[in-house]
Amino acid sequence: MVSSTTAYDPMSAYSTAIKRIEKSGIRPTKQRRILAKIIFDKGKRHISAENLFDEVKKEDRKISMATIYNTLKQFTNIGLIREIVVDQNKSIYCNNNQSHYHLYIEDEGKIVDIPTKNIDLNIPSIPACLQLHNIDVIVRLRTLKDKAKS
Amino acid sequence: MVSSTTAYDPMSAYSTAIKRIEKSGIRPTKQRRILAKIIFDKGKRHISAENLFDEVKKEDRKISMATIYNTLKQFTNIGLIREIVVDQNKSIYCNNNQSHYHLYIEDEGKIVDIPTKNIDLNIPSIPACLQLHNIDVIVRLRTLKDKAKS
DNA sequence: TTACATGCAAAGCATTTGCAGATAA
DNA sequence: TTATCTGCAAATGCTTTGCATGTAA
Numbered sequence: 321m322v323s324s325t326t327a328y329d330p331m332s333a334y335s336t337a338i339k340r341i342e343k344s345g346i347r348p349t350k351q352r353r354i355l356a357k358i359i360f361d362k363g364k365r366h367i368s369a370e371n372l373f374d375e376v377k378k379e380d381r382k383i384s385m386a387t388i389y390n391t392l393k394q395f396t397n398i399g400l401i402r403e404i405v406v407d408q409n410k411s412i413y414c415n416n417n418q419s420h421y422h423l424y425i426e427d428e429g430k431i432v433d434i435p436t437k438n439i440d441l442n443i444p445s446i447p448a449c450l451q452l453h454n455i456d457v458i459v460r461l462r463t464l465k466d467k468a469k470s
Numbered sequence: 471m472v473s474s475t476t477a478y479d480p481m482s483a484y485s486t487a488i489k490r491i492e493k494s495g496i497r498p499t500k501q502r503r504i505l506a507k508i509i510f511d512k513g514k515r516h517i518s519a520e521n522l523f524d525e526v527k528k529e530d531r532k533i534s535m536a537t538i539y540n541t542l543k544q545f546t547n548i549g550l551i552r553e554i555v556v557d558q559n560k561s562i563y564c565n566n567n568q569s570h571y572h573l574y575i576e577d578e579g580k581i582v583d584i585p586t587k588n589i590d591l592n593i594p595s596i597p598a599c600l601q602l603h604n605i606d607v608i609v610r611l612r613t614l615k616d617k618a619k620s
Numbered sequence: 621t622t623a624c625a626t627g628c629a630a631a632g633c634a635t636t637t638g639c640a641g642a643t644a645a
Numbered sequence: 646t647t648a649t650c651t652g653c654a655a656a657t658g659c660t661t662t663g664c665a666t667g668t669a670a
Contacts, residue, residue: 349625369660385660405557459605497650501650536635536653
C-alpha cells in the first residue's frame with residue numbers, strides 16, 4: 321500500500337505517481353504517463369511547461385503545449401506537484417512533496433529546496449472561517465556582481 | 471533630514487516619497503507625483519497597475535498603462551515600493567517598507583500584512599558569492615467553503 | 621460505445637516596446 | 646536646449662480555449 325508521500329523515494333516516484341493518477345479519477349493516458357515519467361524519474365527537481373516540452377522532444381516524442389499546460393494543472397490539482405510562485409512571467413512546478421521552502425537565485429532563475437526543519441516559523445493564529453493552505457517561503461538571493469550593477 | 475524608512479508615517483509618506491524620487495535621479499514628473507500620491511497618501515496598501523489606472527481615472531485624470539507599468543518598475547527599483555509575488559497573472563505592489571510578510575486569501579485575492587516580529591525565521595547560511603536580497607513569506611489561506619469544493 | 625483527452629490554431633491577457641511628440645531642468 | 650519622459654498602438658510571451666479528432670475503459 322502506498323502511504324502518504326512524506327518521503328521522496330526516487331526509485332518508486334514514477335509508479336507512485338501513476339497510482340495516484342489512477343486513484344484521482346483522471347486517466348493515465350500515454351501523455352500523462354510520459355510527463356509523469358519525466359517529472360518523477362529524475363529525482364527532486366523544478367520544472368516549467370517549456371522544460372517539459374523540450375524534454376519530451378529530446379526523447380523524439382511530441383506532446384502539445386496545450387496538453388502540457390493542462391497536465392501540469394491537473395497534476396497540481398491532485399497534489400502530485402506543487403506550483404512555486406517566484407517569478408511573474410513563468411510558472412514553475414516542484415516535484416518534491418515533502419514540506420520545504422525555496423532559495424531563489426534571482427539573476428539565474430535557479431531554485432534550490434530548503435528542508436522545512438532548517439526554518440523555524442511561527443505564524444499568527446488563523447481565523448476560524450479560514451484554513452491554512454500552504455506557507456511559501458522564498459529566500460531571494462542575488463549574485464554579488466549584480467549588487468554593483470544596481 | 472529624512473532617515474531610512476524603518477517606520478511608516480502616513481502623514482509624510484508622500485513627501486518622503488517625492489524626496490526619495492528626487493534623490494534617486496528620476497524626475498518627479500506630474501505623472502510620477504500623481505501616482506506617488508495615490509500610492510502613499512492612503513496608508514498601508516497593496517496596489518496593482520490596474521488599480522492605479524482606475525484610481526487615477528476616478529480623479530478625472532488619465533495616465534497611460536505604459537506609464538503606470540514603467541513607474542511601478544522605477545519605484546520598485548529605487549526601493550519605494552516592493553513587488554509581492556503571490557499570483558502568476560498579476561503584479562501586486564506593496565507600499566509598506568517595513569520588514570513584513572503576507573497573508574494571502576487565495577479565493578479572494580486579498581492580501582494582509584504580518585509584521586516580521588510575529589514570524590520567527592532562521593534560514594541556512596548563505597554562500598559568500600551570494601547576498602540576501604529578500605525573504606518572502608506568504609501564508610496562503612483558503613475560505614472553508616472552498617475546501618468542500620476541492 | 622462514449623465520456624474524456626489531445627492538439628492545433630486562434631484568442632486572451634498582462635506586460636513591454638518603438639517611436640513621435642511633450643516636458644522638466 | 647536636450648536628455649528624459651509620456652502615451653499610443655503594436656508587439657510579446659505565457660497561458661487558455663474552441664473544437665475536431667483520437668483514445669481509454
